[in-house]
Amino acid sequence: MNFSIWMLLSYYIRPIVKWFLRRTTGLCELQRVCYGEISGGPRIKAVEYSLLMSRSMQIQQLITHLNNISDNQRFTGANEREILRGAVSTVLLVKKINPKVHFQFVTSFGKCIEQIWGYRQLIAQVEELRTTSFDSENAAHEKKLYELWERLMPQEKLDGRITKQWQDIGFQGEDPKTDFRGMGLLGLDNLLFFATEYRAPAQHVLSHSHHPVYGYCFAIVGINLTSLAWVLMKDGSAKSYVYNSSRSLPSIRIFHQFYSYLFYEFDRFWLECKPKDIMEFSSIKSRFENNIRVSLLDTNAKFRIGITVDNV
Incomplete structure (x- = not known):
């Protein structure tokens, strides 16, 4: 009830406050945000909120237009520059902002x-990979699977495509393809990225998964963490991380980096919890997710795996 009253008051009071500040400062809300907020997460989130709350028909049409472009993954390359130019021009016109005077705002x-x-486009890219099933008849998919083995087990050759050796890196059976059903090709791409880009930390985590008491299935846990990374991305919780970490248009690489951080930190958290057995996985994962969500509430959130990783 209190929340509803607050929303109602905000709906009517906010335009009055905006009008007053515009008259006293000579700046619209978007200008005040861009000039007053810290760059990165704080500024981008504030701009996002301001645009979504706008009652301007032109602004709402712009939002719909940009949503359509990003959902269809057309926000890229030379097209990106044209889209940005058009979006900025629309806001300059609607808000009556002189770009020659407020050139910093334009940037x-x-x-x-x-x-x-x-x-938003990154969500569409990740979803496309998630819904792409691993196909053992696809040479590119198979190549990635063999590369994963080579990155994690460089000193040991596979006896064949179907073998119990896959269990050494945490798959459930003799053929890994059945374990990718939930997260599709995204699960494999994440594991391969972690094992390739952060080879030493990945080896470190893999060795922990073989612990005689606290061991777990490396690949299966990795695929579960792909699911967690996807949920955090889709519900918007990961915005602080992406907004503070990406210097240009967010790409699938930044999602893989986010996943790698989650895997590395989950391994540490798992060992700290000293589980009695793998049956505690769900409860420990839930606690870990809560911790991550709390960290992501910080608009300045920017995760790094650690110095050992950064130097790899």
């Missing part, structure tokens, strides 16, 4: 647009 606001709709 800052354009960067916010790039990140906001780049994030």
Whole structure:
């Protein structure tokens, strides 16, 4: 009830406050945000909120247009520059902002647009990979699977395609393809990225998964963490991380980096919890997710795996 009253008051009071501040400062809300907020997450989130709350028909049409572009993954390359130019021009016109006087606003606001709709486009890219089933008849898919083995087990050759050796890196049976059903090709791509880009930390985590008491299935846990990374991305919780970490249009690489951080940190958290057996996985994962969500509430959130990783 209190929340509803607050929303109602905000709906009517907010325009009055905005009008008053515009008259006293000579700046619209978007300008005040771009000039007053810290760059990165704080500024981008504030711009995003301001745009979504706008009652301007032109602004709402712009949002719909940008949503359509990002959902269809057309926000890229030379097209990106044209889209940004058009979006900024629309806001300059609607808000009656002189770009020659407020040239810094043009740059800052354009960067916010790039990140906001780049994030939305990233969700579409990740979803496309998630819904692409691993196909053992696809040579590219099979190549990635063999590369995963080579990165994690460089000193040991596979006896064949179907073998119990896959269990050494945490798959459930003799053929890994059945374990990718939930997250599709995204699960494999994440594991391969972690094992390739962060080879030493991945080896470190793999060795922990073989612990005689606290061991777990490396690949299966990795695929579960792909699911967690996807949920955090889709519900918007990961915005702080992406907005603070991406210097240009967010790409699938930044999602893989986010996943790698989650895997590395989950391994540490798992060992700290000292589980009695693997049956505690669900409860420990839930606690870990809560911790991550709390960290992501910080608009300045920017995760790094650690110095050992950064130097790899």
